[in-house]
Amino acid sequence: MRRNKHLLLWSSLATLALLVTAAAQENVLRPWRRMQHAASVPIDVRLRQVVVPALGAADRCVSCHVGMATGEPTASGDPTLAPHPDVAHDPNTFGCTVCHGGQGRATDADDAHGWVHFWPAPMLPLRNADAGCGSCHTHLAVTHVERLREGQTLVERLDCLACHELDGRGGTTRPRSHVLDGPDLSRVGARGVPQHWYEEHLTQRTTNIDPAWATSFGPISESERATLEEFLASRVGAPKLVAAKSLFHSLGCRGCHRIGGVGGDDGPDLTLVGERDPGRTDFSHVRGEHTLANWFAEHFRAPATIVLGSRMPTLGLSEEEIELLTHYMLSLRRSDLPDAFWPTDRVRAERLGQREFATDGATLYGAFCAACHGTRGQGMRFAGMTPFPAVGSRDFLAIASDDFLRLTIEHGRPGRRMPAWGVMEGGLRPAEISAVIAHLRDLGEGTGCEPDGQPVRWAQGQVELGRTLFAQHCAPCHGKRGQGGEGLALANRALLAAATDTYLFESIRRGRRETTMPAFGASSAVRPTLSDREIESIVTFLRSFEVGP
């Protein structure tokens, strides 16, 4: 009886104490309360949130980041309370998590930033903040990194920054009130570069009374204007993302990786790779912190050590390039938006079929071909793989007709690494393939292929002679049965179907300079020269690969 009474008393008191502790902990001691109490300006201490039902956002981030909500006083002291930097989107219209990721409903720092188990979308690191644009935006017509660099150089050379601010630089050398204080160009591409900017500048130059106009602006050539406009169109307020996307599309990554239905299939589809859940990502071989950004960075340093058995070659990138590619990977995400929230670039890309990459030959070649064929078409060698052909070789381009190139690009080389790039496969449109072919001609310094007037098949040599000569001269590189080796596989029906007899004949006769394929028609000290008849016999023999093994 007495023991029971004591037990009752003490367990009741314990329960009461625990309840009071919990009540205090849950209501009074919340970190966001302390944060608001600590503000230099007294602010109303309460839970704050940004609710955007259309986006499914209930973001309580502003309970700590009070200054980022509209109508709130700007309290100094803890930087957490600071207002949001100037951005295109009002945080009160869009919420926080739609751009930054993280867990909007949470009210504890770690939970809210998503640095906890079981939150699949942690906040993007601050240095990768504009990767969040990728959730809704598709930056269109991104150009080759060299075009971007040309534009940047031009801006510097023409001294645009004297009057204009651009990506946080320039425009500040003079007092703000000066007549020549031009508008900030950091986001000029988002609404489109004004059509008559050049004419207007010229008019100002002649009519404006300020003498500075006469000296600070001069005529610009048409090609430079085009470069400048292309560059300004890419200024959408996310310079790092544009640089990152541009770099990705210059290294030929899409030759193996598909994004949004366009690209090769040798590597994984990257369309949503930035949304990957770190909790479900294998970090067992990753040094450093277990964040997606670090995973990508480590992976770019040495792919096969992070994903065992990966065939992705080590690209030998600089740290800056690794950071940019990581940035682009993080931007590959896509949030489901109600129609009213769709930005125009996304409508254009997903509903109207506009490309996110520029469709000039150089950019297309950079995005889809450069990884294997080399940035200048010089061919590539990677450990453990057969060498990739030098498609920029002038010897090749001189005999490869546009039709041959088109067939090869559209249908690929079944049985080899070259994938098919037609609309149904790799996703390139006919006009884009034409642009790539034109760019190949440029790589070959304008080398064209003269039509020889011959029928497609004309070789009528002796098969047996051809067989003997093949075994003697060709088999060491191309394999006894034409299966390939150091040289490419000749027993490939797709190749033989696309190649004319002239193409095969001339390839053997002239060889390929700057590759290991010698010119068998030229005299040489180390091997006998083949006569035209002998070469024709080899071509005739090669044709026998078409009918059977």
Add this chain to the structure above:
Amino acid sequence: MTTATPPKPALRRFVENLRDAPRRVRDSALRSGKANTDRTRSTFVFDNVFLHVHPVRTHRWSLRWSSTWGLGIASLAAFGVTLVTGVLLMFYYKPHPSAAYDSIKDIVYVVPTGRFIRNIHRWAANVMVVTVLLHMARVFFTASYRAPREFNWLTGMALLAVTLGLSFTGYLLPWDQLAYWAITIGANIAQSPREVTDALGVTPSFDPGGLQKFLLLGSDVVGEEALIRFYLLHVMILPMALAALLAVHFWRIRKDGGLARPADVDQRVIDDTEATYPVFTQAPRKTYQIAALVRGRTAAVGRAPENTLPSMPHLFYAELAAAMLTVAVCVGLALLSDAPLKELANPAVPENPAKAPWYFLGLQELVSYSAFMGGIGIPAIVMVGLSLIPYLDRETAGTGEWFGGPGGGRVVAQAALVGLGAALAVEIFAIRFGWLREWIPDVAQLWITLFNPGTVLAAIYAAYSVWLVRRYDSTRTGALGLFTCFLCGFVLLTVVGTHFRGPNWHFYWSPADWPAH
């Protein structure tokens, strides 16, 4: 009263009545005033709608902590806690896949003390499962299921089933990955009769497993139908069923003569009168006997209440103490450890390993060998066996005593060793050497259904129990052995399933050794 007091002015009467109002409210509520005499202590009990299921006097034997360890009351208290916290959670919870997860997040992050209430609810539910199981073990080991209490043993088993049902249905409601895949596993266990119907080739025409799963989920997969179904079961049907069964359970305790006691109980209990409230503090105006006739031999019938004490306050303090201790434990655990909440449920990304709630992990371990035997066969055998125990064991020796019966504690200790040893041996063997499928890849599934680690273990236990029956010439001893074995087996398999099984249900020494995703 001849001198008539002059009538008071109405206003003064009003003031006096107002002053007396609190006392009168108390008196009218309690009817018989303060419980300070034997008579008022009795009326305190049977005048109270909530207490009248208790006897007015309770035997000293039943009041000893070691008789029950308060496990029944603890279960009830845990249920009460889940009830209160559950109703609070219902204010915010939204049972639809599009809103459920977010509403739990809101409860955790925004609702004042919401996280804490959710934690209490979760811990009280787990405490309830544990105390119900322990309560059952207590009743078994003290042989309290025997006549006339056989039926209450059955009611208790029904309560166990409803308790597990409540816990299981609550598991899905957060709609996170943990919930989603645990329920998927649970539903697949329900579907396990398919193993046999598939093997017999009759599934297209006769598919009780599929039907069971469909009834559970309202669909082929866990989806919104399953969620609303589980919600309804969790907040309405099962609590009501539990309340009804509880009423029967308590009423039968009373009608079956209170707690079971040894036949010679009166010689055993030492009368320590000093520590109790005095009996008969005033001359009774009326003799209060037990309020109803009860069947069978009970201490109270035809005897003076010498070894009994007034329930008010002795029993009620004991009950309140046990209940309050349970509440304190639930609240304390809730403060120490948060209820889990994983990512939003994603039907496209299975958890690996997907584990059922912990109390089903023993079954899941058996299911990994044979879905039918683990999911249906062995649980059914256990349930039927448990139900039959009071009807098979008609002995009287040892009733009301811990480990009562021939052999007693020695047999239980031995059985615990046998139970753990056999389970461990079978598990080690199966983990080390595999089973039929690894040895004979194209063996018919029916052979595995019949011969698997689960059935082997059950057979060992059964054989041991039969041996005990013959050795001690007592059904009770056999039952003691069998119950202990199954209890140990359950614990061991649950531990293996919880801690030592990783992705693809492979064996791992620790979750830290699991390969990365």
